[in-house]
Amino acid sequence: MKRFGLVVALMVVTGIASRASAQEGAGSNALVVGAKSLSFALPSGGNGYASGAAGLWYMVTDNINLGMNFGLGIDRQGAANTVTTWDVLLAPAMRYYLSTSGVVAPYIHGQANIRFYDDKSDKHVNLGVAGGIGVEWFPVRNFSVGGQTGLGMDIVRPDPGKPIKLATFTSALTAQIYWE
Numbered sequence: 001m002k003r004f005g006l007v008v009a010l011m012v013v014t015g016i017a018s019r020a021s022a023q024e025g026a027g028s029n030a031l032v033v034g035a036k037s038l039s040f041a042l043p044s045g046g047n048g049y050a051s052g053a054a055g056l057w058y059m060v061t062d063n064i065n066l067g068m069n070f071g072l073g074i075d076r077q078g079a080a081n082t083v084t085t086w087d088v089l090l091a092p093a094m095r096y097y098l099s100t101s102g103v104v105a106p107y108i109h110g111q112a113n114i115r116f117y118d119d120k121s122d123k124h125v126n127l128g129v130a131g132g133i134g135v136e137w138f139p140v141r142n143f144s145v146g147g148q149t150g151l152g153m154d155i156v157r158p159d160p161g162k163p164i165k166l167a168t169f170t171s172a173l174t175a176q177i178y179w180e
Helices: 002-024
Strands: 036-041 054-059 064-077 083-097 104-118 123-140 143-156 165-179
Touching (some): 036 064, 054 083, 064 104, 123 165
Antiparallel strands (some): 036 054, 054 064, 064 083, 083 104, 104 123, 123 143, 143 165
């Protein structure tokens, strides 16, 4: 049922984006200076280096897109769901597009992760960085579907025995809605 809801939501967003594209009528994608976008990521499945649940982005030059990704997780555990754990991600990010002229736009990305979480016993803060490669595909001018993969590393961790953590496969699938 959740997949059906996701498919319906994706169809609605694609329909809205295609109407906006028909009205604008210029170019094969919305990657232009001054464009803004709202990005949604598929659930990361515990991937602490994913781009977050949602993000706001702004094209500052012809090929640099700056953004702030946000993530929030709340989980009820215990015999009677009496223990609540939470996880908040704030992640300033940058995408450098290698090409912005077609319907496929490859990019190199970088991101800083600031993660606050509660693991039932204490509250913690993690600081990390992630980076890699990705691509966006524009089926219509103002809507894209994307994916990225790369490396991530925690610089500050609450575990004194393991101060640095390296993740070799950090991936995310996203959908973006653009406007100018």
